[in-house]
Amino acid sequence: MKITGIEIKHYLLPLDPPFKAAWDPAPRKQFASTIVYVHTDEGITGIGSGDLMTGFEGHEHLFIGQDPFDVERHAKVLDNIDFHYGRPWPLDLALWDIIGKASNQPVYKLLGAKHDKVLAYASTGELVTKEERADRALKLYEQGFKAMKIRFHHSNPKDDIAVVEEVRKAIGDKMDIMVDANQGWKMPWDTERTWDFKTAANVAKELEKLNVFWLEEPLPHDDAENMARLRQMTSVRIAGGEMNRRFHEFRDLSNKGALDVYQPDVALCGGITYGRKIADYVQANGSIYSPHTWTNGIGVIANLHIVLGLSNSPYIEFPYDPPAWSIERRDFVQTAETMLNIDSEGYLKATDKPGLGFDLDEEVLKRYEIKYTYVGEKDE
The missing domain is CATH 3.30.390.10 (Enolase-like, N-terminal domain)
Structure with a gap:
């Protein structure tokens, strides 16, 4: 061929x-x-x-x-x-x-998968009031999600923490909560100040009280030394790596003990070919591989295959924050039959169609x- x-x-x-x-x-x-x-x-x-x-x-x-x-x-x-x-x-x-x-x-079988499904966490995208976020969290739980991710980006992190407090109060311990600080990188036109180490450490300390599953990108994506330092100061897992681009970057992050959770996206970094090498490397060092998936439905599918084939991750990211970010918007290039959704238990299941499995x-x-x-x- x-x-x-x-x-x-x-x-x-x-x-x-x-x-x-x-x-x-x-x-x-x-x-x-x-x-x-x-x-x-x-x-x-x-x-x-x-x-x-x-x-x-x-x-x-x-x-x-x-x-x-x-x-x-x-x-x-x-x-x-x-x-x-x-x-x-x-x-x-x-x-x-x-x-x-x-x-x-299907690709996940070529990668050696034992399973055809993994739990998905609802990855929210908007800043809304704490009451609205709590209400949306309850709706996600009713749909079957066992976990969700909350975005931070208020000018004062205390306002972000208040949102997590409200959600935890609403759902109790029925869902895992991840937090994405989005401090690892910025859009070209975003000139706002990035968190310093003290801010990241203070936020992590507060999130410990709320039993947060991980704190994502609390520092710039290449600040391995301070991320490793932060890991030693908190019981909250530190996640990152969605915008790191080369295998050696992940090797160095892993060797320095920078992260608990590694999040390269095969649609943006290394594809499946290098993605599997990164997954093997960081998992051999005792870390979790749980990729970023915020591109479109095809990107979610590609990352699903590698998670099923290689990862020990308890969750895969599922970009979803209705009504603003719906499945129909995210997967608009796909046929309705191959758009992705979880089952009633919160699992994202791969198709048995050959290849990546979408139309x-x-x-x-x-x-x-x-x-x-x-x-x-x-x-x-």
């Missing part, structure tokens, strides 16, 4: 009302999805999605004519492109989709395709 062509297409879904993401000062009026299609001489097309693939154009010849099964070779080329340009890892997902389809097996909605793709790369809202 040989690769015969690579296509990259962009799609843009209008959001009305806008989605006010906690980590983004600008309300999101549109939601972009980039999809890469890898064609072969045997009629099998692999599909991946994730980052914008900026800078990939002009490098197609490095893959055309090659065997799609040679993922180690391809991952090295993608890693080189990643260094010079944007993150090209959706291509790796498409290659694994081809391998699964050609083998007539695209061709009518939706025609309606929302754009001929440019969308990077955010412009000032009006």
